[in-house]
Amino acid sequence: MGRAMSDFDALSNRISTLSQGRASAVRMKDGIVSLVLDIGGLSAEERKAMTAAIEGEGRGYPSVTQVRILETAEKRAVKIIAVASGKGGVGKSTVSANLAIALARSGVKVGLVDADIYGPSQPRLLASEGQKPLAEDSKMIPIRGAGGVPMLSMGHLVEPCKAIAWRGPMVSNALSQLIDARWDGVDVLVVDMPPGTGDIQLSMVQKHKPAGVVIVSTPQDLALIDATRAVNLFEQVGVPMIGFVENMAGYACPHCGEISDPFGTGGAEAAARQMNIPFLGRIPLSIGIRTSSDAGTPPAAGTDADAEPFLALATKVKDWLSAQKG
Ligand code: ADP
Numbered sequence: 001m002g003r004a005m006s007d008f009d010a011l012s013n014r015i016s017t018l019s020q021g022r023a024s025a026v027r028m029k030d031g032i033v034s035l036v037l038d039i040g041g042l043s044a045e046e047r048k049a050m051t052a053a054i055e056g057e058g059r060g061y062p063s064v065t066q067v068r069i070l071e072t073a074e075k076r077a078v079k080i081i082a083v084a085s086g087k088g089g090v091g092k093s094t095v096s097a098n099l100a101i102a103l104a105r106s107g108v109k110v111g112l113v114d115a116d117i118y119g120p121s122q123p124r125l126l127a128s129e130g131q132k133p134l135a136e137d138s139k140m141i142p143i144r145g146a147g148g149v150p151m152l153s154m155g156h157l158v159e160p161c162k163a164i165a166w167r168g169p170m171v172s173n174a175l176s177q178l179i180d181a182r183w184d185g186v187d188v189l190v191v192d193m194p195p196g197t198g199d200i201q202l203s204m205v206q207k208h209k210p211a212g213v214v215i216v217s218t219p220q221d222l223a224l225i226d227a228t229r230a231v232n233l234f235e236q237v238g239v240p241m242i243g244f245v246e247n248m249a250g251y252a253c254p255h256c257g258e259i260s261d262p263f264g265t266g267g268a269e270a271a272a273r274q275m276n277i278p279f280l281g282r283i284p285l286s287i288g289i290r291t292s293s294d295a296g297t298p299p300a301a302g303t304d305a306d307a308e309p310f311l312a313l314a315t316k317v318k319d320w321l322s323a324q325k326g
Contacts, residue, residue: 004028004063011061018053025238031065033058036206036238039071047071070237072209078111079211079324080179080189081242081317084234086226088118088195091247092216094293095283095313096192097125098300099214101147102307102314103188105300108321111142111186112151113178115204116194117171120155127296132156133181140181147301150186152178171200172207179208188321197226197233205237212242212320214280217271219249219263224271231275242280242320244272245313249282257305259284280316283309 008028015023019037026035037054039047051069058067083096093116100112114122123129126145133140133156142150157174183189191210194200213234217227227244234241246268250259272279283289288306292299299306300314 004031007061007063008033011058011064014057015054018057019050022050023054025236028064031063032068033064033066034068034070036070036072038073038209040073070206072206072237078183078186078189079321080191080208081321082191082193082205082210082213082234082239083216084193084201084213084230085195085216085223086197086228086230087223090195090216090218090223091283092116092195093119093121093125093192094289095214095216095245095247095310096190097122097293098298098310099313099317100149100151100190101298101300102310103190103318104147104149105311106314106318108314108318109185109187110149111183111189112145112149113175113189113191114151114153114155115175115178116192117154117174117200118194120153122151122153122192123155124296125293125298126151128153128156129296136182140177142181142183142186146296146298150183152181154178168199168203172203175204176207197229201233202237205234205239210234210239211324212240214242214245214317215277216245216247217268218247219261219265219267221267224267227268228271228275231277241277242317243278244268245280246282248285250284252284252286252288252305254287278316281309281312283313 011033012026015026015035022038023035054069055067058064083092085092100110103110112122114120128143128145131143133143133152140152142152145151215227215230217223250261252259269279286306289299300310
């Protein structure tokens with residue numbers, strides 16, 4: 001154990017030098033050393049030489065059996081905010097769409113990518129169903145959705161039910177096309193992630209390196225366990241946590257607006273505290289949110305009470321963005 005620790009310390013130092021500070025999340029478990037390498041701006045030869053040097057260094061330590069390097073692209077000029085959940089049906093798409101609209105309302109130049117291959121619902125939520133994006137110089141041009149937010153969705157590319165049968169690389173290529181589209185004039189890209197914590201999510205995060213992630217959960221324990229998995233996935237790849245949003249938290253009475261709590265309160269907030277993650281607020285279960293979402297008139301674009309939690313969320317996300325360097 002002591003031997004492994006001192007090998008790891010020495011190897012970590014060497015990795016830092018050999019990678020010219022491009023390595024992060026260096027870990028060792030059961031003899032396997034893993035790290036994330038930012039390869040942005042490197043030529044193919046430089047990249048090869050750097051990974052070979054790191055792997056070669058690893059072979060010099062008896063307690064290290066393997067070195068695993070995850071390559072990621074340089075941080076982009078457009079800041080990606082991933083909206084993720086551990087499972088489907090918790091309102092991740094609803095939160096993504098309305099966060100994007102609320103950010104736009106507060107003056108952020110924002111676009112929206114619907115990467116939810118299993119159920120691309122953004123075209124419906126932002127009233128752009130049936131539209132097909134044009135391309136220029138082999139890059140897609142975003143479509144204007146409700147509230148004027150430029151957007152692209154897997155649902156604009158394929159029939160929703162067809163994408164489910166796609167294999168990993170096809171999905172990954174399609175997602176890259178959406179993210180590397182002509183986002184001219186956009187500073188922040190909200191990405192509605194595929195639900196869950198599998199390979200598709202991991203490779204998307206590695207490849208496109210979000211600036212931060214918002215995790216959406218419902219108040220029930222089971223959803224929170226799933227949310228914890230999502231937190232782990234992003235932490236593993238070194239993506240900063242913007243925070244936790246509790247959706248469908250309490251029921252807003254359509255008659256008097258009073259909120260009741262069929263699932264209890266405070267679960268998500270307590271979980272966030274336990275995990276040392278900021279709590280960004282709760283969004284009530286409201287019939288108005290559901291009906292206006294289904295009608296393609298996002299609640300965050302309106303003026304009634306259903307807009308408020310999304311505007312409050314956007315303020316927190318905007319504050320978080322301003323606090324970031326660069
Ligand atoms: P996910 O993207 O996590 O699968 P969706 O955003 O598609 O979830 O939401 C699932 C369903 O729940 C949709 O019908 C949506 O309108 C509804 N919904 C989401 N959030 C709320 C909310 N706060 N109040 C009422 N209905 C909601």
